[in-house]
Amino acid sequence: MEVEESSPSSPLSSPSSSPSSDSIDLNFLPFLKREPKSEPASPEHDSLPPSEATAAVAAPYVSPTPATPDLYSAAVMTPLQSLPPYPDEDALFSEYCRLASLYLLSAGSGAIVPAPTPEATAPAVVHPGSGSAVKKRRPRSSELVRVSSLSVRDQIYFRDVVRRARITFESLRGLLLKDDERAEALGLAGAIGLAPVDRRRVRADMRAAALMADRDLWLNRDRRIVGPIPGISVGDAFFFRMELCVLGLHGQVQAGIDYLSAGHSASGEPIATSIIVSGGYEDDDDRGDVLVYTGHGGRDPNLHKHCIDQKLEGGNLALERSMAYGIEIRVIRAVKSKRSPVGKVYFYDGLYKVVDYWLDRGKAGFGVYKYKMIRIEGQEPMGSVNYRAAEHLKVDALSMRPTGYLSFDVSMGREIMPVALYNDVDDDRDPLLFEYLVRPIFPSSAVQGKFAEGGGGCGCTENCSIGCYCADRNGGEFAYDKTGILLRGKPLVYECGPYCRCPPSCPNRVSQKGLKNRLEVFRSRETGWGVRSLDLIKAGTFICEFSGIVLTHQQSETVAANGDCLVHPNRFPSRWLDWGDISDVYPEYMAPNHPAIADLNFSIDVSRARNVACYFSHSCSPNVFIQFVLFDHYNMSYPHLMIFALENIPPLRELSIDYGMVDEWVGKLTM
DNA sequence: GTGGGTTCAGGCGT
């Protein structure tokens, strides 16, 4: 089992623990052992050394028998070679349980609620419309843990768990929105659709979260995590508060301070675990690494003005207690963004410590509690900082980076957005040596004659709608929502093409329109040449095409003998199966009658002409995937290789793709 | 701008 990737840096993991060992090391928080309760902020409240608690629970993680990765349905075509075998989740879970009971024995405290048994966590699969017997949702656990060090393998595992939950959430939301539109278009009060219609629930994000909650699909509810959440990196971007709840990053749907309540804490004191800096408090003072955060409460429900003094209770007290115990706080910042459905994006900015607090007089003249928080050093750059930096780079690149630009547009105007070329590492100028090819060049024999017409196009004079020829081609539904987000990965997507009468604004024309994000080819010491975006890329968004000179099977055999750079489309793992997979909620939805796609045996020669896609780095936990698309010709054996985002990709994060079997050409291109 | 809507903490009662 090989893991090529360098591990994401884990700022809190102790340097002494081996990153490669297969161990999950949970440090139960030492303060849970403290019996005496004391007054807030008394000086004897310094944090306890974690040593004894750590030693008590350090237990080797025995790897369970490898389970078939259930990320991929039975329809998967080729097993993914680059992914590690997934630990069986039940086994993982029982490991948490065992540690919990160990702790109970050693601490002798009955105040900790034992973790639920695996049976209790088994998802109650409820089919839509089948009686809808309301199942009781499991309450949040009060077991407070810190996940201190994860092996590389565990990190990839949790990243995939989180990605799967996020895809489920976002796909459900997209489908519910589409369903609303369809119901509206038909003039029905939602008579059709996936979910039972509930007029009280209007917001798709809430409905999606509720569907997941009913099936126990929310993450990290069986333990309250202090510090980093496994599978979530500093800099990750989110679009909905509900999504933060689903992932367990921040459990309050509205409140800015999430905390373990006093009643559930062993010491009887509330403990804060995360905050959201949404800019809603006029007394906040955010300097990035140093943050003065305002406590909650004391405000009029409608006017966002303070009208009474805040009290040191609830989340306010929890922040103070976290300061006393030295508990780190996850900080999530809301930033305005046009790319977000709600105009806001939430960045996970990493861990902070509360270093001071005081009662101040706010701008409205009433008492507010203020908390000075300092970011823990050694973490990845903040998402919100990268976002602002990228916004600046888009308008005035040279003031931030006076040197290093080899080109402001390596496509020389051929793409509709410029593609910058940047190298501040060495003097390599390699990408300048190639012809930039926006579209692949197919062999004429493959795209002429009957392949070009392919049965003609639709006759729609307006934008295409359900029932038109092109919708039928896609199995009766369009692949994209109205904003151009791919709803679900498919073996093949048919966009409208030159033989269609619909206008260019037709929503079934997406990937054929080219780049929508400011991409940048850059040089890095770790991955050679790579690609990143200055724009925040929402999951499911089209990014770019994989271009080059397309060779037939026979041609590629000849060329390969000469040692040229060939990309084989059939070697990309079928990651499109992941995108739009909601089988956790609707198992029957994941049994699509996909037409058997032809075995693609062409290859793409990128030795002479190429585009930006060529510089994507490889990862076995990628953030983009390939979707095959046809639009300008209809030869199923020669589809376009379109690249879509598998996750929300924050600005300046490297784009990575799973190349499957890594040929020497990957090395060549990125050396 | 307005309002419907969610989860959670905490209090109270059984």
Add this chain to the structure above:
DNA sequence: CACGCCTGAACCCA
């Protein structure tokens, strides 16, 4: 004490 019910608090999203 444990559990369930209810209310208020938080303010997000359409």
